[in-house]
Amino acid sequence: MENGFETEDDGDDRGLLSDRIRNALTDEIAAGRLAAGAALDEQQLADRFGASRTPVREALRQLAAGGLVELRARRGGVVARMTPERIMEMFETVAEIEAVCVRLATYRMTPLERSRLIELHELSRPIVESGDVNAYDSFNRQFHETIYCATHNGFLAEQAIAIRNRLNAFRRTQLRQGERLSRSRDEHEAIMQAIAEGDGEMASRRMRAHMLNAATSLSRFIEANKPA
């Protein structure tokens, strides 16, 4: 039972131990159970996961590469300190990269990709009406990733996904409240309009605004729910 893992008590011992430890630590950091700045003792973690130091080290190195952990040689690691300022910086960066993506995508997407995107966007209407936040989150990811791919620049798409994932690790709670869903869809609509007109610059500006709206919404949410 007590093996240090959270969600794998169903006997899921498959996969690389180092990967499972990495995922577990990612979750714990994302959930805030491992506070920013907390020391990460390798032996201690190894004991907690019932493993040796080796896979723990591998996991820590990967997390460090992803920016969730800071490692100093011979001094051990700590959970990366994520100030609100830094989170906003990350949001701005994502917003700018998404803006770049949608501009390139507008100029480069094939008719097939365009119709696929339109189709996807239409799919979101019933989701918004149902208010299913998880479903919308899933759709939203697809929508944005479809745009990344339509840039026809695989490297840029990878970077966009990587940064987006990195940011998601710090989304400690569901960002999108009910009313945000319809606003989000309206903003998508405006972006789609610009794409349809072939105006990449316009699409870019609208995407940037869309992302910054989401960030502001999140920031207000955090402000409202922060521990007194």
Place this chain on the structure above:
Amino acid sequence: MENGFETEDDGDDRGLLSDRIRNALTDEIAAGRLAAGAALDEQQLADRFGASRTPVREALRQLAAGGLVELRARRGGVVARMTPERIMEMFETVAEIEAVCVRLATYRMTPLERSRLIELHELSRPIVESGDVNAYDSFNRQFHETIYCATHNGFLAEQAIAIRNRLNAFRRTQLRQGERLSRSRDEHEAIMQAIAEGDGEMASRRMRAHMLNAATSLSRFIEANKPA
């Protein structure tokens, strides 16, 4: 003597072994001595560097995180395959990110940062006249990194530097020929002009063109020097 390292026969045994192996492998990949797609056997590398598999593994993981190596679970690693298309994708991505940076920097930089940038730019005049390519390369890095910092977005700056470094690992030869130096400086001049006028959009467009010029120049160079 034969310890597998290239440039450290002066007894420089300092630093972490894993880091030294990582640097050595980075160099070898960058120089093309380790061809793309080449298998990376851990034991074999360990023997070559006179070390054990442990630091080699650490090095490989770090390289994988940086994108120079691809690792498949229980199947070992290979040097990442870098097609010309992918390199161009990376250049475009850098160009777009730099364009974002200079736009934000134009709107946000402090007077001190502005004068620092002007000062740096002026410094490049004698370097161009001297034709010292290495000195220009060093200046150029400083110039661009100064702009990154002036965005006042540390995360974005980190991303920009990371991608730029990643790209540098594949610059197998000196990119900038003599004539390119003065053209590069002229382009910097145009960017500075836009910054001075507070026109971030203009600075952005010029930066994008500047970066793509450099990429085109490189691509022509590669084309001309590629093995028959």
Place this chain on the structure above:
DNA sequence: TTGCCGCTCAACGTATACACTTATGGCATC
């Protein structure tokens, strides 16, 4: 009392041994 030196110990970095998975070659069968 303060500052420096050296000690001690905890934690990381590296080496080595073992376990497990995957790939490959040969053999049997269809």
Place this chain on the structure above:
DNA sequence: GATGCCATAAGTGTATACGTTGAGCGGCAA
């Protein structure tokens, strides 16, 4: 002759032991 299965081997994943370094602390001298 082709295909599928099994045995063997090569190589990665993990465990553990040892070396090494940096930090904390106490003692001694100025």
